[in-house]
Amino acid sequence: MTDIGRRRLLAAGGGIALTGALAACGSNTGRSGGGSGPALSQWYHQYGESGTEQAVKRYADAYDKAQVTVQWRPGDYDRQTAAALLTDSGPDVFEVNGPTLDQIRGGQVVDLTSAVEPVKDDFNQAVLAPKIWQDKIWSIPQVIDMQLLYYRKSMLADAGVKPPRTLDELVDAARELTAKGKKDKVKGLFLGNDGGAGALGGTPLHAAGLSIITEDGKTGFDDPAAARTLGKIHELYADKSLLLGAPTDWSDPDALTQGLTAMQWSGLWALPQVKKALGDDFGVLPFPKDGSGGKDAVPVGAYGSAVSARSKHKKEAVAFAKWLWIDRTDYQRDFALSYGFHIPARISLAEKAKELRSGAAADAVSYATDLGHSEPLLWTTAAKTAYQDAVSRIIKDGANPESELKSVVRKTNAELERVKKK
């Protein structure tokens, strides 16, 4: 396997890949040949973009105070780490879509405040906020991911539709695009195979001018506007304007680039792929506002680098995390911009990045900076699941939004009560 892997790399990559391949020589687990000190294991979820895996192994190999082994884990990463953190065979340093509040409360991750504190203000505050609990920082944001609405300019022009700037316009546009595309079996909009419940999350609430959890820690969507906005997404579904059951889900731009849909909700990570397939025939938009109090909404978030409390070398693990994600800004820049397409989590790096200054990328960055909202830490998995179930029933079954949301509000209040205890 190693041999094949190396050959593929040499064939595929340029200079950067070459260094990576040489460094990884003789071991496909990424264990560093040189270096002294304790052995640390570092976990990443599988990034789709090629070169990322080699890059993170290269970073790990460059560290000389510990032997860092990189594990690249495809599949359901959140569940793998959650299960592994219960055991001694888990990682020392790992990236995590969180950590979740219960992971912090359960003492599964190490406090990283002292490492982050000196440069705290340099981080994008929207993505740093969910990493903080009781004034302590529990993971270091790596890169910013965001979601946004892609559309095919040509298809919209053909149908005589303007890029939608309100939710009502989006509903109308999707309907007209679907009608126009009927004979080619092209749908108007793709929000994910589940109709949008999973991908959109709390975004419609922000579009309605609300929030998931308020600043003072209360449920933020106990409001008629929430039900009204979610009802409009059901309208999209009822109009049959949504693409459903595509071979790949919303996170993959294939549905848009293969011409199955005219508009698609996806991530910033998809931008290079869309650009390659469609050239200039696309644009990006935030999720459009709804109602008089509404605001355009763009969800942002960041995988963070955390240290497991079960690590046998906590001090060394923290030092490594700090070295990579605080000190080595060159690696942080490389990681964000050279492979996939992410915004660096450090403001100073994002400002310097020329890749982010023109075209759709520039639009995306300005949306993220001005309109970005992240999922609050207090939004526990149990509450989130209840919300997503309700949204799914509202969208697909046409369930009554008021009564559905009422039970979610009840659940969310109960969860907020639970985590405030102790």
Added chain:
Amino acid sequence: MIRSLLGPQNRNLWFWVFVGPFAVGLALFTYVPLLWSVWLSFFDAHNTVTPTTFVGLDNYVSMLGDDAFLSSLGTFLLFSAFIVPATYALSLGLALMVNRVRIAQAFFRSVFFLPTACSYVVASLVWKLSIFNGVRFGLVNTVLGWFGADQTAWLSTTDPPWYWLVIVTVRLWLQAGFYMILFLAGLQRISPRLYEAAAVDGAKPGWQTFRHITFPQLRATSVAVVLLLVINAFQAFDEFYNLLSDARGYPPYARPPLVYLYYIALGSEQNLGLGSAGAVILALIIAVATIVQARWFGLGRKED
């Protein structure tokens, strides 16, 4: 003293030599986790397997008051209502036909039995990405398209609930052949004399013979098949997980109990106390249902 422990002819010793290794392994890998689960179910065990906050029956109360859990039990009932009669009828029908066919009997038997070799992962993949793919190049959509029908998103349409068609057919395809073999074995045990006697009595071959001879004679097989079908339906996990889950989790429909608990306990929610409570409730339901069924059909009496 030692003599009496060993039993006559060292029988007790030999019993444990034969049964011991198996029993110890089973105890370690089934009973220990089971008791551990029961213990966890009385604690607030978020993200830990060694909890300290005892909560008594709270987890059970909230599980039994959880609409999603109750509806997952409903999902199981509905699933059984589809899959048990469907598999029963199809596998019996196949067995009857294969048993009587004179040409290429072995071929037909192999073809229907072959899916048994497939995994739920592979079958789900074929069903999800090819046969019932929701886009235009899905097989069923293609065929329906020839008749001018619009494309249907089979797995994500909840009204009408087309996803049941996908879920039921995949299991039907996978398991019908296995039960067909059971029925074939049952059929071959029926004495030809019974049929001869029936013919003498003027029973016509076909429906009459089936109703009065074949079907009653298959009673034991039928009971076993139904029992196995119900137990297996209760433990359904693989096809649901592989057909319906995505990166964000699982939709709120077609969510059977095991899938629901899997997400509570092992998902990022990691509420091991609540998940264990649900698991204990499930195990109790299965135990009661099995005993009731066994008594009902008069099984197990032979054992004693």
Added chain:
Amino acid sequence: MENALVRAGRALRLVLLIALALLFLIPFYLLVRNGLATEADITAPDWTFFPRALQWGNIAELFADPNLPMARALLNSTVIAVATTLGTLLLASLAGYGLARIPYRHANAVFYAILGTLMVPAAVTFVPSFVLVSSLGWISTLRGLIIPTLFSAFACFIFRQYFLGFPRELEDAARVDGLGYWRTYWRVVVPNSRPVFAAVGTIVFIGAWNAFLWPLVIGQDREAWTVQVALSTFTTAQNVNLHELFLAAAVSILPLILVFFLLQRYIVAGVERTGIDD
């Protein structure tokens, strides 16, 4: 008249059987068709019955894909399935024989304690099992993937039922020759029970090859992936190559189909004997 009707019925049955057989073979056809097609062939709006040019190159591509360690996964699955089969046969047949034939006061209690575990779905005890195995240090090892699955109450049950019906005369003859339980078992019982071993063995082998949930959590490192885990992981990975996925699936069932055709008569014979239908 009667004859014509019977013949018509027979013809109808044959037509129905052929139709059903074709229906049952569709998934296999799709595996091959999609596996040997180009991505464009699969996603084309018009259905092609078979790809215009079979892409045999897909096979090389599959085994060279660094994201899907197919060769390694096949090896793992083979080792696991063979070891599980042998281990299960040994442990379960011994236990089944002991329960059926060695008089012991608490034999029934032991039997019901074993049988009772059949009612506990594996997924119920899943989390503690996982923690237990990990505290033994067995995560991502073959030990962890094999040993906990060796104790199949189902196999034990089948063996016990079978041995209950084993002709006593054979054992009595051995007893007269002065053989104890152990030697009677190995010299008389096992050689005369080959079909049931073959039957249970095949079923266990298929089950071990196709197992999903346990290998999913225990086989975490890609070095420890089985084919099922590799396939499932690959399905949920970010960029799905349909043709590669289908080809991988086709490759994954190939060994089983082989085993299946070689041993089919044992399975069929075994099912008839096992007593689960009694």
